Amino acid sequence: MTVVTTSRKPVPEIRSLARDLAFSIGAGYITRGKAGMGELLSLDEPVLIVSKSGPFFLVQVFSDGEPVTEIRVRSFSVEERPGAIVRGLFVSDRSVYEALEGHVDVAFAGETLSGHRIVFDGTQRKRYTLKVVP
Numbered sequence: 001m002t003v004v005t006t007s008r009k010p011v012p013e014i015r016s017l018a019r020d021l022a023f024s025i026g027a028g029y030i031t032r033g034k035a036g037m038g039e040l041l042s043l044d045e046p047v048l049i050v051s052k053s054g055p056f057f058l059v060q061v062f063s064d065g066e067p068v069t070e071i072r073v074r075s076f077s078v079e080e081r082p083g084a085i086v087r088g089l090f091v092s093d094r095s096v097y098e099a100l101e102g103h104v105d106v107a108f109a110g111e112t113l114s115g116h117r118i119v120f121d122g123t124q125r126k127r128y129t130l131k132v133v134p
Contacts, residue, residue, distance in 0.1 A: 002027035002104055003043055007051035008034070014057070017076065018050040020122025021059075024087060025105045041065040046103040056133065061103055069099035071118075072133040081127040090119045093132055 004022035006014050010032070022029035027048070040047050041062055049060045057073040088105035091097040092113035100106040113119060116132040
């Protein structure tokens, strides 16, 4: 099972984003605490680390202890989800889709999403839209 965590001292919005990302892809969420990168990367499953670096949010993906990709997110918005929940990530950027495929539950939605976006449904009727840096 995939694991999602945060940087060591995340702001509340990063923690909420990471928890809802884990929920959406059917992954486990681990509170980072004082766990080092070695501990996280020793897991025999994909690891996603959500953090903030300067003006960007980062989603780093590791598999078998090696970096797979780093997705830079310019901003994200949260709105109330209309209708039923849909699991998984919906990605409009082909390169982001290809990087995530095989590591998380992801679908290419380039025909229905505009721009460089990732959309997923979280808990409590939330829908997240992440604006990815191309």
